[in-house]
Amino acid sequence: MTHAFATAVKGAVAGFAAVAMLTPLAASTASAATTTGSNQQSFIQYDVAESPAADGGKGLTSLLTDFNTYWTPNKGATDAGVATLQHDDELTESINNAAFGADGKTAQDQRALSDAQMNSTNTLYDALGPTIGGYFKSDMEAGKLPKTAAFLEAMDKSVSTGDAKGTYAHPRPYVDRANYKGEKIDLKGLKSTLDIKKVPGYENFDWGDGEAPDNEYEGLAESGSFPSGHTTFAFTQGVGLSAILPELGPQIMTRVSEAGNNRIVLGVHYPLDILGGHIAGQYGVATAVSGNDKAKADAAAARTELVNYLTAQCKADGHGDTLEACIANTGASSDKGYTNGFTDDVVKTAVTDRKSAIDAYTARMTYGFQQTGKAGQAAxxxxxxVSMLDNVAAFKNLTADQKKAVLAATEGDSGYPLDASSEGWARINLAKAYSAKVTLDKSGKVVKVEPGQTAPSVVTVNTGDNGNNNGGNNGGSDNNGNNNGGQTDNNQQGNNGQNGHNGQNGQNAGTNNAGNNGANGQQGSNGSNGNAGTNNGKTNNGTNAAKTGKLSRTGTAIAGIVVAVAVIAVAGAAMVIRRRRA
Structure with missing residues (x-):
C-alpha cells in the first residue's frame, strides 16, 4: 500500500468498505456501515469498518450514556459534571507531565509510543513474563499461532467506538476546547486548553507500517476523545487473550490497563476516555464469545494451540512438563513475571508481582474519581x-450461577462515573476473578471468594455444624458461636488441573474436602451473603450474592450475537483503519 493511497483513503467519504456485520439471531441479517462526511466523520467510519458490532456500535453508545451526566455534546460541561471533569483534567495533566520528564523521551513515553502502534503482540507479550512472553512473541511473529492470531483479530471486531465518538463529541485535551469544531463550548470555568506536553515521537509518529510518519496530534485534533479507540483495542486483545490464557489473566489485564493509561501519557485522552474503552473492550469480547458457538469453538481452538506451543517450549527449555509448572518455574505469576516501575497519582506503587498488578488494575478501574452515584448497590x-471464566481450569465444574457469584464478589463498587449506564461492565474486575480462591459449602453455594492467589482454586467446606460460624465473613450477619476459620486450607482438593499448586491435589474441582470445621487449617466461611446469614448451625438460603447480599439484576442478556468476519473491500484498508482509530 503506497502512502499516496493511504492519504487518499483517509480523506475519502465513508462507504468504501463492505462489512459483514455482527447481527442478532432474531434478525440474522448482515448490514454494512455507511456514512458520509468530512475527514473527521470518515475517521469514525473507519473505526466502524474496523470493528463492526451488531448495531453499528449503538449498543456501546447506550452503555456509556452516563457520560451525559458530565458533558453535553456541542454545548459543554454540565453543572453536575464540573467537579468530575475537573478531576479528569487534573489527572490528565498530572499523568502526562510526569511521564514527559525533561524531553518527552522517557522510557514511559517510549512504551506509550509502542502501544500506540496497536500491535497487540508487542503490547501483550511482556504480561506473560520474560520467558513465556518471549515464547509468545516469537511464535506470533513467526506465524506459528494462526488460530490465536485469528481469534484476537476477531475480538478486535467485536465492538465499535465510532458511534459513541460521534455521539458524545468530546474534544481532546490539547485543543481549544472552548471553540471546538466551530462550536462555542461552555466549560463552566474549566481550562480551555490543558497543559499538555506533546511527546516528540507522537508529533512524528512511525506506525511501523513502512509509511511516512504522521503528526498524530494534528490528525486527531478534531476527532472525539470519548471513548478511547486505542484503549478499546487494547482491552479487546487483553480480554481475548486472558479468556484463552486465564492462568496469567491478572497480569494480562493489568498490562492492557497500562496501554490505556498510556493514551493519557501521550496527552491525547482523559481518564474517562480510558474507562469508556475499558467498558467497551470487556463488553465486546464477552458478548461475542458468549453469544456464538463458532466464536466459542474458535476460542477453544486458540487456547489449545497456544497452550500446546507454550508447553512444548517450556518443556524443551527445562521449565516443566505443563504450562502450570512452567509458570511456577519461571515466576510468571509472581515476582519474575510482568512488572512495571511507572507510578503516578493513580497507581502509586510499582508493579512487582501479581498482587501489586491486581492493585494497579483495580486503581485504574476508578482513577480516583469521587462516586457520583449511590455506593454499595447490589452486584x-x-x-x-460468565463466559470469561470458562477456561479457568479450577472453575470448570462451577455452574453459571456460581461463576456469577465469583464475579460479583470480585467486582468494584457502584456509583463511580460511567457505572450507572454500564449494566455492570464498569464493575467487572477480571484481574481479581482470575486469581480467586473460591469456597463452596456442601450445597454448592459460593460462601467465600479470595482474590490475589498465585493460582485460582475451588474448595468445599462444611458450614453451620454445631452452630459454629466457620470463617467469620458473614456478609453483615452476626457472628455467633465459634469461629473455626483461622487459616486457609492446605489439604483440600479442588484446583482442577493446576498441578497441585498451593498443596492442592489438582483434581475434581471443589468436590473433595479433606477434613471439616477448620480441622485441617481450612478457612471455613459462611461467605459474604448478607441476606439471611448463617447462625446457630443454619445454612444460608438467601439469594447468592458474595459481597452485596444478592445478585440483583444479573445482567441484560445480549441475545444471539453472531460473530462475522469483516470483509474489507479496499486492499490494504485495514492498515489505514488502524492508523485513524484513536
Missing part, C-alpha cells in the same frame, strides 16, 4: 461476562 453481573 450487577452481565450474563455474557
Amino acid at each position: 450487577v453481573v452481565p450474563d455474557a461476562a
